[in-house]
Amino acid sequence: MPSTRRPAAEKTPALRPAERGDRARPLRVLVFSTLYPNAIHPHHGVFVENRLRALIDRGGFEAQVIAPVPWFPSTHPRWGAYADYAAVPRREVRHGIPVFHPRYPVLPKIGMTLAPLLMAGALWPGMERLLAEGPAPDVIDAHYAYPDGVAAAVLARRLNKPLVITARGTDISVIPQYRLPRRMIVWAAGQAAAMVAVCKALKDEMVAIGIAEGAITVLRNGVDLGVFQPLDRAQARRSLDLAEEGPLIASVGHLIERKGHHLVIEALAALIKGPLPTLRLVIAGEGPERDRLEDLAKDLGVAARVRFLGRVPHEGLSAVYSAADALVLASSREGWANVLLESMACGTPVVASNIWGTPEVVTTPAAGVLLKERSAEAIAQSVAGLLAAPPPRVATRAYAERFSWDETASGLAALFSRVSGRPVPVSGQPAVSPARVGS
Structure with a gap:
């Protein structure tokens, strides 16, 4: 042509x-x-x-x-x-x-x-x-x-x-x-x-x-600031049939290799053995990797700490983000990851791969943390650091409001x-x- x-x-x-x-x-x-x-x-x-x-x-x-x-x-x-x-x-x-x-x-x-x-x-x-x-x-x-x-x-x-x-x-x-x-x-x-x-x-x-x-x-x-807004954390957890107490991280996206859910599960296993023994993980999404991810959680001994929510309606993701203390996005490729802003709009900071457009989204501590490398070890370190000193939810929400x-x-x-x-x-x-x- x-x-x-x-x-x-x-x-x-x-x-x-x-x-x-x-x-x-x-x-x-x-x-x-x-x-x-x-x-x-x-x-x-x-x-x-x-x-x-x-x-x-x-x-x-x-x-x-x-x-x-x-x-x-x-x-x-x-x-x-x-x-x-x-x-x-x-x-x-x-x-x-x-x-x-x-x-x-x-x-x-x-x-x-x-x-x-x-x-x-x-x-x-x-x-x-x-x-x-x-x-x-x-x-x-x-x-x-x-x-x-x-x-x-x-x-x-x-x-x-x-x-x-x-x-x-x-x-x-x-x-x-x-x-x-x-x-x-x-x-x-x-x-x-x-x-x-x-x-x-x-x-x-x-x-x-x-x-x-x-x-x-x-x-x-x-980001639709009307659809995605902070909900009461305890109430959001109850709506997902999750225990109200204890730290919780979320991983949201299609269950395919490049989304990196497997790395988040591996990081969870390390964190439970280390600084966050009561940490739990929810994974929202459906896809061909589900069986492999469930097997990985069993092999690592964390199956009881991982909850697979399956496909969640778009408007229902507010409860997932609001329930979590942090969203982890471990993708290998993303143009502009919408889940990052959706999570921030719900007052929940993120831990995200330093790829493509993500550094243009995560630009301040109120937004969250960029990974030094895409690995389970780096995810574990970043999650531990973020949960030890999380930004105020109101500050994370205010940052997201710049992206209407x-x-x-x-x-x-x-x-x-x-x-x-x-x-x-x-x-x-x-x-x-x-x-x-x-x-």
């Missing part, structure tokens, strides 16, 4: 005759991403939904979402977890925003390079109907650089609409290790009117793979205004789009 950027004139969509002189109407945003919640997976990509909701709450915008899901033939149990995709509704409304879930083909193992083209080809008929049935979007807002961002670049080019692509983590830290996907990501960035990184560390890596630095804006994720979605929504509004050629919409009543999308 060519690597040159399109001329600026091609990126600014021409207004329809009915729209000329109607520059006071809300700016129309079409969100495009496989990272978006649905009725079957309500917490999948919730940070994308939260950013969009913050933009709409700001006023002056209307939105609709195309959130493709892989095609699977039925919900029959023989398909295992993949059967869930077949159960995702074709259309739904979430928080007043219309969301459409068209299907696209997936070729396991051999389809990584073809994924963006398969996705774009499957979705083009629905996008054509979108333009025909209107109203047309002013800007396309794509999330995750590959394959979503590449597919969105193909569609935006055909639609002659300005495109903004947000990179979020492994789409830049891992996928560009493969030559063809890296070339496609750089090509898509050249087609986009702007790129967004959720942290400066991610921006630096985007520049390193060949994306123009001047095209990248850093707009961090925020307001700043991000304002930056996004200005960016969308610039690339679409429309003035920044004034704050007013939020709106959603009634446009219909074929599936």
Whole structure:
């Protein structure tokens, strides 16, 4: 694919005759991403939904979402977890925003390079109907650089609409290790009117793979300060059926190797033998590593001190954070870890790997501690130190309040205004789009 950027004139969509002189109407945003919640997976990509909701709450915008899901033939149990995709509704409304879930083909193992083209080809008929049935979007807002961002670049080019692509983590830290996907990501960035990184560390890596630095804006994720707020610690523990007394740490995230739950369990075993003999651990999340983690806890003799909560609803995580004295995030890769701010917003400090965007989140003792290295020994030392002299919960909450979605929504509004050629919409009543999308 060519690597040159399109001329600026091609990126600014021409207004329809009915729209000329109607520059006071809300700016129309079409969100495009496989990272978006649905009725079957309500917490999948919730940070994308939260950013969009913050933009709409700001006023002056209307939105609709195309959130493709892989095609699977039925919900029959023989398909295992993949059967869930077949159960995702074709259309739904979430928080007043219309969301459409068209299907696209997936070729396991051999389809990584073809994924963006398969996705774009499957979705083009629905996008054509979108333009025909209107109203047309002013800007396309794509999330995750590959394959979503590449597919969105193909569609935006055909639609002659300005495109903004947000990179979020492994789409830049891992996928560009493969030559063809890296070339496609750089090509898509050249087609986009702007790129967004959720942290400066991610921006630096985007520049390193060949994306123009001047095209990248850093707009961090925020935290919903209404959903995540301090709860009474004893009451939160009772709600989770945990003993109210004694120190407690939490590890939250998908149960996969790179999240580092195994390191937290190993650190727990060391701490129980040392300075914190009554320490307990709760792990919130589900995933393929659960059996291995449970076996590890048994092998280390700490099974009675580890509680696996399974999948916890997003709004239910406040109780987990509030119950804990500290959150431990031992990930090997993170773009911008939302769990850190969620925990801080509940007044609970963190112990976190010193990777990617995390040092941009944990910048003060009120927030918590960065690990010197990603190891069980370093986790044990940091947890012991933090619990020996924890910051006041009110100070941790106050620090998190600096990361509301307001700043991000304002930056996004200005960016969308610039690339679409429309003035920044004034704050007013939020709106959603009634446009219909074929599936």
